[in-house]
Amino acid sequence: MTTTAPAVEVRDLHKNYRGVEALRGVDFDIASGETFALLGPNGAGKSTTIEILEGYRDRTSGTVSVLGVDPEHGGLDWKARLGIVLQSSGEQGAATVREQLTHFAGFYPNPRDVDEVIAAVGLEEKASSLIRKLSGGQRRRVDVALGIIGRPELLFLDEPTTGFDPEARRQFWTLIEQLKSEGTTILLTTHYLDEAAQLSDRAGIVADGRLVEIGPIDTIGGAAARVPLVRWTRDGVVHEERTERPGEFVAHLTTSGEPERLEVIRPSLEDIYLELVAK
């Protein structure tokens, strides 16, 4: 039985910018073939972490291994195994979608088919349009297409669906499921918690330069955070009660009259997340 080393290993990662500690000791692994979501508020350190892994930034201390290579010394052959979708940029876009993808495909040893990638991101009708003429969401889809054109082993997606309409997001999710089934390892940052829940196997939550939580999506925050909440109003006062047996609790509640605005809430990932980052 062969044990595959993690695609990404991060140990005690620190990053200071002119005395400001952006990362204060982050540890995580991403298994080969896994989809891992890095969540957290703006400025928490998500992009700093991902850019260190991509080789764009040097770390202050700690160890990092990406596909067995230290990103600070990653050469072209290493980059040929990665796909990077950065946060959106303002390039000139003086090439058409097909020209751009064909050109970038040439950089890689074993690229995907250009037309298949154009179809996968739903830009068939825009294939011959100049990128600068596209809408923000369409340009973002070109970014995603450029990230996967090289058939990467490891794909970085930094807020990939910003500016997508709901249909484009669903299409993007389908694409990611397909990449996962092909064995691509994916590191995703997003502000859409439903997206993280939908796509990722595990998630880490970064707040204030630290990883405050890590685990499979359905265990994030621990069992206590998932206990259903019963909320009701009586005599103008809002009451809340966390209970594992909400049905029994509500039945008991109604013995003293019908409560106003009765709700039974199962905390969503978003609720748990907000609780975690607020600490």
Added chain:
Amino acid sequence: MTATIPTRTVVTPARIVRNGFSRIRYEFLAYFRQGDAVFFTFLFPVVMLTIFSVAFSSSNFFGKDAAGHSVSAAAYYLPGMLAAGVLLSGLQNLAIDIAGEKSDGTLKRLAGTPLSVTSYFIGKIGRALITGVLQAALLILLARVAFGVPIPTDGAKWLTFAWVFLLGVTTCAILGIGLSALPRSGKSATAVIIPIVLVLQFISGVYLAFTNLPTWLQNVASLFPLKWLAQGMRSVFLPSTLEAAEAGGSWNLPGVAIALAIWLVVGLILARVTFRWIRKDS
């Protein structure tokens, strides 16, 4: 534990060259889709040649050829505009273009791909060469057809043109890559680069007759490549009767070759030291 698939060598020298040619094609297409770059670097010398040729069309103070015919304004200005074109297509265009690519995220995106910096440079220099050739052809054609400028028939003159042009474009392109580090942002690039290029044109014998400048200014201009480039171009297109009017009474082609070669080396060092895909931690 380290059972991760080892990284194979996939970016071979052959691929680097192939990607370089792919970049030339890509850069060339992109260049002609940007209206302002086409005007300020490609058509500018053409417009200036037209203006000077028309403005001084009845002037006869540009000297006489061996047969005693006056040299026309168009004939006099053609070599200067060819030299200016090389400077604009090479230095100005690349310096502004790369500074822009640095700040708009183009270089950051390329830095995340297995594209080699060498391929990127091949693309930039190749584009400067192709646009430079087209520009020179357009200038010569305009001078010949619209203003009746006599074009050399001597093969040796064209050989001189070929090496001055090739050395000039390459030197200017590489200097452009080096100078792209100077502007702090893509937005300020035009404001930083154009004055440098404009001053060089005024002191290097492009718009004003070089020998009419004060000696100290001639000496200053002689430190920079454009003066030599213009001189080399004059040796090709002006009648030999005008050689005596040059500084030192000679076209001094060895001097042209040496000056351009020195600037080529300076440019290579500058580009090597200053060029980065991205400024880490910026």
